[in-house]
Amino acid sequence: MTLLYGDALSEAFDHGSTAYDRLVSASPGYHAHLRRSARRLGLPEEGSGLRVLDLGCGTGASTAALLAAAPRARITGVDASAGMLERAEAKSWPRGVDFAHLPVEELAGRLEAGSFDAVFAGYLFRNLTDPDEALDTVRGLLVPGGRLAVHEYTLDGSPLHRAVWNAVCSLIIQPAGRLTGDADLYRHLRNSVARFDTAPAFAQRLRRAGFADVRVLPLPGWQTGITHTFVGRTAVVPGVRA
Numbered sequence: 001m002t003l004l005y006g007d008a009l010s011e012a013f014d015h016g017s018t019a020y021d022r023l024v025s026a027s028p029g030y031h032a033h034l035r036r037s038a039r040r041l042g043l044p045e046e047g048s049g050l051r052v053l054d055l056g057c058g059t060g061a062s063t064a065a066l067l068a069a070a071p072r073a074r075i076t077g078v079d080a081s082a083g084m085l086e087r088a089e090a091k092s093w094p095r096g097v098d099f100a101h102l103p104v105e106e107l108a109g110r111l112e113a114g115s116f117d118a119v120f121a122g123y124l125f126r127n128l129t130d131p132d133e134a135l136d137t138v139r140g141l142l143v144p145g146g147r148l149a150v151h152e153y154t155l156d157g158s159p160l161h162r163a164v165w166n167a168v169c170s171l172i173i174q175p176a177g178r179l180t181g182d183a184d185l186y187r188h189l190r191n192s193v194a195r196f197d198t199a200p201a202f203a204q205r206l207r208r209a210g211f212a213d214v215r216v217l218p219l220p221g222w223q224t225g226i227t228h229t230f231v232g233r234t235a236v237v238p239g240v241r242a
Contacts, residue, residue, distance in 0.1 A: 003195065004188045005129045010103075012185040013058075014083030019180040021059050021087065026176075029221045034065035034122055037151035037229040040217060041066075041118050047073025050117040053141065054078070055104065056124035060088035062151070063097060066120055073118075078102040104128060108137045118147040125152055126196035135209035142234045148211060150230040153192075154199040161225030165193060168222065199228045206232050 004012055013020075024030045043050055047070025054063050057077030066075050074096045079085045080103035089099050102110055104124070119138050125131045138148060155162050169190040177186025197205060199216050206214045211232030219227045 002187075003192055004184065005127070009127060009188065010080045010082075012182065012188065013081035016177075016180065016182040016185045017059060017081065017083035017087050019182065020084065021061075023176055023180070024061065029219070029223060031061060031065070033219045033221075033223065033227060034062055034151060035068050036219065037122070037149055037217075038062070038065040038069040038120060040229050040231050041069065041120060041147050041149045042231075043070040043073060043118060043147070046071050050074070051115065052076070053111075053116045053119045055107075055119055055121040055138070056080075056127075057088055057099065058084045058122070060091050060093075062120060062122035063088065063093070065122075067094070067097070072096075076100065076116075078104075078107070080104065104134045104137065107141065111141055113140050114143050116141050116146060117143055118149070120149050120151070122151040123153065125150060125202070126154075126192045131205065132209060135206065135211075139210050139234055144234060145236040146234045148206075148230075148232050148234075150202075150206075152196075152202065152228065152230070153189075153226060154197055154202050154228050154230075155193065156225040156228070157198045157200065158225050162194075164222065165226050166190070193226075199230075202228075203230060206230060210235065 050073045052066055052073045052075045054066055054075055054077040057063050057079050063075060063077045077099045082101055085099055085101050128134050174186050177183050203214050203216045212235055214232040217229040218224055
């Protein structure tokens with residue numbers, strides 16, 4: 001069960017970027033689920049005056065979801081794949097949206113502590129070599145009381161839902177990946193989900209990382225029990241307005 005990490009995964013996403021939007025658009029609920037998870041950040045006043053980090057923005061699907069939920073926020077999308085980021089930057093965006101080629105491992109050295117009011121991460125943490133270190137970095141980038149929403153493939157532990165995931169991968173996802181010449185990337189997708197935390201385990205990981213008010217929220221359709229939204233907050237410092 002070989003997984004891709006670091007440069008190898010970035011290169012696989014670079015190659016897969018040309019067909020990525022077309023493939024995910026064929027997935028029922030893909031964009032609607034991202035928009036639902038973005039709304040679950042609960043950003044007030046359409047995000048007016050707020051700074052939001054779109055972590056692992058890919059080709060910009062999560063950025064578009066954030067814009068739908070908070071059209072007045074300032075959004076910075078970052079990704080480790082130059083190819084995916086090029087696709088995102090080529091799209092039309094309003095003022096207040098910008099992108100940077102920036103792996104998670106370099107965030108702490110490139111972005112100021114406490115520089116974001118919210119962080120959104122879509123389909124990211126199972127692809128990292130050290131998700132705990134990444135969560136520590138994210139917590140440091142957030143203001144006191146800052147909000148985090150993670151949208152991720154995390155099986156709920158049910159044998160039925162694991163079987164559904166494996167069937168969808170075998171019959172749809174991996175054959176599509178082979179047709180586009182990205183067999184390794186979509187094999188990684190299947191295996192990374194199988195190897196990663198269950199939803200309860202990832203919620204516990206968030207709590208260990210210092211996030212409070214952690215909730216696990218399901219998503220509808222075929223991804224029930226397979227994809228979840230996780231929301232939480234950083235601690236509020238007494239005397240500091242969140």
